[in-house]
Amino acid sequence: MRELEAVYTVWLREMIRYYRAKERILASLAMPIFWLFIFGSGIRAPVFGGQVDYTSFIAPGVIVMALMFTSMHSGISVIWDRELGFMKEMLVAPVSRISIVIGKSLGGATTALIQGTIIFLLIFGIQNLYSEYFSGVRINISTFLIVLPLMVLISLGIVGIGISIASLLDTLEGFGLIMNFIVMPMFFLSGALFPINNLPEWIRVVTYIDPITYAVESLRFVMIGFSSINFVLSFSVIFVFTFSMILIATYLFNRRS
Amino acid sequence: MITKTFACPECNTQISCQGNLGDKIKVVCPKCGKKGVAIFAVDKADLKTKTDSLSIEVAGLTKIYKNLKAVNNLSFNVRTGEIFGFLGPNGAGKTTTINMLCTLMKPTSGGAIVCNYDIIKHSLEVRKCIGLVFQDASLDDRLTARENLELHSRLYGVQKSERRKRIDEVLELVELSARADSIVRTFSGGMQRRLEIARGLIHYPKVLFLDEPTLGLDPQTRKHVWDYILKLKKEYKITIMMTTHYMEEADELCDRVAIIDHGKIIALGTPKKLKDNLGGDTIILDIPDDDVEKARKVFKKAKIFDSQVLLSVKNAGREIKKVLEKAKKNKIYVIEANIRKPTLNDVFLHLTGREIREGAANLRDELKRRRGMRGH
Ligand SMILES: Nc1ncnc2c1ncn2[C@@H]1O[C@H](COP(=O)(O)OP(=O)(O)O)[C@@H](O)[C@H]1O
Ligand SMILES: [Mg+2]
Numbered sequence: 001m002r003e004l005e006a007v008y009t010v011w012l013r014e015m016i017r018y019y020r021a022k023e024r025i026l027a028s029l030a031m032p033i034f035w036l037f038i039f040g041s042g043i044r045a046p047v048f049g050g051q052v053d054y055t056s057f058i059a060p061g062v063i064v065m066a067l068m069f070t071s072m073h074s075g076i077s078v079i080w081d082r083e084l085g086f087m088k089e090m091l092v093a094p095v096s097r098i099s100i101v102i103g104k105s106l107g108g109a110t111t112a113l114i115q116g117t118i119i120f121l122l123i124f125g126i127q128n129l130y131s132e133y134f135s136g137v138r139i140n141i142s143t144f145l146i147v148l149p150l151m152v153l154i155s156l157g158i159v160g161i162g163i164s165i166a167s168l169l170d171t172l173e174g175f176g177l178i179m180n181f182i183v184m185p186m187f188f189l190s191g192a193l194f195p196i197n198n199l200p201e202w203i204r205v206v207t208y209i210d211p212i213t214y215a216v217e218s219l220r221f222v223m224i225g226f227s228s229i230n231f232v233l234s235f236s237v238i239f240v241f242t243f244s245m246i247l248i249a250t251y252l253f254n255r256r257s
Numbered sequence: 258m259i260t261k262t263f264a265c266p267e268c269n270t271q272i273s274c275q276g277n278l279g280d281k282i283k284v285v286c287p288k289c290g291k292k293g294v295a296i297f298a299v300d301k302a303d304l305k306t307k308t309d310s311l312s313i314e315v316a317g318l319t320k321i322y323k324n325l326k327a328v329n330n331l332s333f334n335v336r337t338g339e340i341f342g343f344l345g346p347n348g349a350g351k352t353t354t355i356n357m358l359c360t361l362m363k364p365t366s367g368g369a370i371v372c373n374y375d376i377i378k379h380s381l382e383v384r385k386c387i388g389l390v391f392q393d394a395s396l397d398d399r400l401t402a403r404e405n406l407e408l409h410s411r412l413y414g415v416q417k418s419e420r421r422k423r424i425d426e427v428l429e430l431v432e433l434s435a436r437a438d439s440i441v442r443t444f445s446g447g448m449q450r451r452l453e454i455a456r457g458l459i460h461y462p463k464v465l466f467l468d469e470p471t472l473g474l475d476p477q478t479r480k481h482v483w484d485y486i487l488k489l490k491k492e493y494k495i496t497i498m499m500t501t502h503y504m505e506e507a508d509e510l511c512d513r514v515a516i517i518d519h520g521k522i523i524a525l526g527t528p529k530k531l532k533d534n535l536g537g538d539t540i541i542l543d544i545p546d547d548d549v550e551k552a553r554k555v556f557k558k559a560k561i562f563d564s565q566v567l568l569s570v571k572n573a574g575r576e577i578k579k580v581l582e583k584a585k586k587n588k589i590y591v592i593e594a595n596i597r598k599p600t601l602n603d604v605f606l607h608l609t610g611r612e613i614r615e616g617a618a619n620l621r622d623e624l625k626r627r628r629g630m631r632g633h
Contacts, residue, residue, distance in 0.1 A: 002414050009411040013397065020399050085395035089456075092359055093412035094384040257361075 006095035010103025011110070014077070018111045025115070028069040032062045032119055036126075039193070047195050048226045056136030060219035061192025063119050063147075064154065064212065068187055070115045071155045072179060074108030075162025078253075079172050091257050101253045105159045105246060112155035113148070120147065136224045146222045150235075153242050154215040160245025167252035192216045196228040211241040267291040310337045312464050312496040313358065317367030320353050320520075327353045329520035330367065335464075335498055340490055342511030342528075343500040344601060346611070350520040351500035352392050355468050358498070359389050372463050385413075388462030390453045392469045392500075398442040402433055402452050405441060406459055413460035427455035431485060447478035454485055458493065465489065467499035471506060479506070486510055504601035516605055523608045532599040535607055538573035540580055542566040543593040555587045560607070567606075573597075 018024070039058065047057045081087040090100050120139075127134040165178050189203065190212035196204060207213050218234040221227035227234065265272055265286040274284050274295050282295045313335035320328040328350040335341040343351050356362040358369055360380035369376045372386040396405050406424045415423060428434045431451035441449060450470065457465055470486065471479040487510065490497060501507055507514045508528045516524040516531070524531055544552055546564050553561060560567045570576045573596040584591050597603070605611070 005414065006412055009408055012411075013400070013408055016404060017397070017399050084397065085391060085393050086397045088361065088391055089395045089409070090412065092361055092384060092387075092389050093409075094381050094414070095412060096381075 003096055003099045006093070006099040007103040007106065010090065010100055011107045014074075014104065014107025015110065017077075018107075018114075024073070028066065028073070028115055029118060031069060032066040033122070035062050035065065035193075036119075036123070052136040052224055052226055053132075053134075055133045056224050057195070057220075058193055059123050059134055059137050060223045061190070061216050063116050063151070063219060064190070064192055064216050065187060066115045066119045067112045067151060067155045067215075068158050068183070068212070070112040071108050071158035072162045072183060073111070074104055074159045075164075075166040076172065076175060077108075078104065078163055078166035079169070079175055083172075087257075097254045097257060098250055101163060101250045104163065105156060105249065108159035108162065109152055109155040112159070113151055116151040116155070117148075120144065136226075138223060138225060143222060147219065150219055150222060150238075153238055154219070157211065157215070157238065157242035157245045160242065160249040163249040164245065164252050167249070167256045186210050186212045189213075190216050191228065211237065214238050214241070263295065265289065265291060265293075311335065311370075312337045313341075313369065313371050313498060315358070315367075315369040318354065318357060318364050318369055319366045320350070320357060320362070321365045326520050328357070328364075331517075331520070331522060332367075333515055333522060333525060335496060336513075337496050338490075338494055339512040340486070340497045340499065340510055342507040342514040343498065343517060344502065344504060344507040344511075344514050344605075345500075345517035346502055346605075349502075349517045351502075351517060352468055353520075354517075355389075355466050355498070355500060359387060359466055360384055386463045388457035388460065388465040388495075390450075390457045390465070390467045390470055392472060394449060394453075396441050396449055396453060396456075399440065401438050401440055402428065402444070403437045405452065406456055409456045410459045415460055423459050423461075427458050430458070430488070431455045447474050447481065450474060450478070450482060451485065454482070458489070461493070462495060464496045464498065467497060469500055469502070471501070471503065479503075483510055504605070508601050514601065516601070516608065518605070518609055524604060528601055531601065531604045535599045535603060536569040537571040537599070538569075539597045539599060539603060540568040540570055540573050540577055541595040541597060542568070542580070542584065542589075542591050543595075544584075545590055545592065548589045551587060552584075552589050555583065555589060560610070562610070569607075 035058065036055070039054075047054060078087070081090070091097070123134050123137055124139045127137060127139060161183070165175060169175055169178070189206050190210050191199075191207055192212070196207055196213070199207060214229065214234040214237040217227045217229040218231060218238055221231040221234070263272055265288065267286060268289040268291075270286060270288040272284060272286060272295075274282055283292065284295050285292050311334045315334070316332050318328055318331040319326070331354060343354065345351055353362070357364045358371055358376060360376050360383050363377065371383045374382040374386070376383050397408070400408070403424060406427065407420065410420045410423065424437075425434065428437050431454060433448060433452060433455065436444070436448065441452065444452065454467070454470065457467075467486070471482050474482065483506065486497065486499070489495060499510070511528060513526060514524075514528050514531065515522045524534075526534075542552075542565070544564050544566060549561060549564055552559070552566050556566055556568060558568070568580060570580075577594060577596060581591060581594060
């Protein structure tokens with residue numbers, strides 16, 4: 001009970017901070033929107049044998065991108081809390097460290113979920129206004145109800161990556177480095193922006209190792225009904241990935257403090 | 258009911274009577290008939306037994322960072338209800354000690370009991386009964402004062418029905434009620450400090466740790482914080498362990514002081530006793546460099562630093578004349594003579610040969626350091 005209250009408290013703080021930092025909400029929407037408009041309309045090549053247009057193809061990828069940007073922010077916020085000194089305030093409280101990690105993770109996942117939903121609604125709005133965009137995306141309540149838990153799962157996994165990195169590093173600069181050299185490539189190699197089947201052999205190997213691939217593929221299957229990887233497989237991979245990342249993050253966070 | 262036994266001032270007969278604390282009871286000596294009043298005041302002996310209950314017991318506490326012994330085999334006790342000061346220069350190991358006592362850091366060896374719980378085995382229980390004001394800033398500056406306090410009371414499991422009342426109460430105590438709903442970022446350093454002290458109190462801790470509570474504050478605000486600390490002791494009757502490198506602060510606030518240097522306690526006692534141990538006042542003679550050697554021979558007991566001769570004397574006012582004559586007779590030129598009543602700084606100087614605050618740590622330097630030192 002006490003620990004639940006602690007999880008809630010840490011989560012609540014993340015929510016208040018998110019609400020206060022309106023520029024952050026806009027900033028993390030900028031990139032995905034940029035992709036949707038510029039690349040979505042610039043490249044008109046049909047995919048999956050012409051059954052789906054390119055805008056529809058990248059829609060799930062762009063949602064994953066929004067989830068990634070926002071979720072990685074939890075990692076940054078762990079470092080930030082350390083610099084701010086608020087981390088000590090949480091660590092000296094009579095609650096377990098696990099509750100703190102879980103609270104932070106849920107906070108990160110919730111904000112990611114909100115961002116993801118905004119993109120989802122944006123796609124819905126554009127599809128209604130200009131029927132040639134996102135024509136292949138199936139947007140209705142039942143799709144959204146499956147997309148929602150998928151987004152939660154994906155966000156939690158990426159939050160896990162963020163918190164793990166933050167627990168291993170001391171500085172924001174270091175985090176930025178990892179972000180640029182590992183996390184960004186993870187996105188670009190994931191098949192979010194181009195079909196996996198068209199890739200050269202050696203890149204495809206990397207793509208299959210990349211957990212983000214499975215995040216994009218599972219979401220793609222639900223949203224447009226096509227995917228290069230079987231949904232059951234991609235969903236299972238994401239499930240195991242998220243579960244392990246949260247365990248790893250908890251372990252690393254605990255060890256650090 | 259307390260039984261008091263005393264001797265009749267007239268005939269020395271032993272008289273016993275009973276009363277409650279604070280009572281004044283008329284008594285008549287059964288032998289000589291002298292009338293008197295027995296006062297049931299808190300006398301020194303009573304106090305002793307009361308304060309002898311311990312809030313913090315430290316035994317052999319040691320912390321080694323790589324090669325550095327930051328805290329070296331510390332042992333001391335803090336009595337319930339007292340303000341215990343940890344006085345020492347920067348880098349002496351004060352924060353490290355506090356961090357270990359607050360379970361934020363594991364000792365390399367040794368241990369401690371805080372509120373009757375072992376800091377290693379029962380860290381959660383320890384954390385429940387302590388409050389901590391960190392040396393470095395630790396507020397969420399994007400939240401309002403009230404939100405910071407709200408989060409804290411939730412983390413410490415303060416009942417919902419109690420929360421508002423306590424938050425208002427502590428805000429009142431540190432005179433921040435009017436700013437309760439302002440974002441902390443807009444607060445001055447002093448206000449943030451006060452808010453941190455308020456936050457440390459919401460869960461009614463039995464022991465409050467204050468790590469350099471006035472670091473980086475201007476003298477006026479510092480005085481203000483002192484008032485709060487004394488008020489806390491009086492109104493909440495909690496045990497306070499505070500660190501500082503301002504000797505006047507330790508002198509003013511603390512019932513007892515441990516002076517710490519290079520991770521070791523080099524003196525412990527009431528500020529008065531520590532100063533008295535120096536043997537009274539100090540006469541300071543500024544002399545030319547050329548006379549230093551001569552002065553060493555003439556004033557054998559004096560401590561000489563650079564071109565200053567420090568003489569410990571019982572009563573400086575009375576003895577300065579004699580000292581000056583002695584200097585004159587031995588052809589030691591005295592540029593300036595000063596008298597100083599002992600401070601805790603002198604105690605430190607006496608024990609280590611160094612000033613407690615090396616370099617002229619001015620306010621700006623300290624602020625800079627405070628910003629730079631925010632660690633985990
Ligand atoms: N995390 C750390 N790693 C290595 N050395 C440290 C660490 N923290 C403090 N120290 C060193 O330990 C000594 C004591 O530091 P500290 O406890 O902060 O002193 P104080 O609070 O009395 O100024 C200093 O020499 C400091 O440089
Ligand atoms: Mg310190």
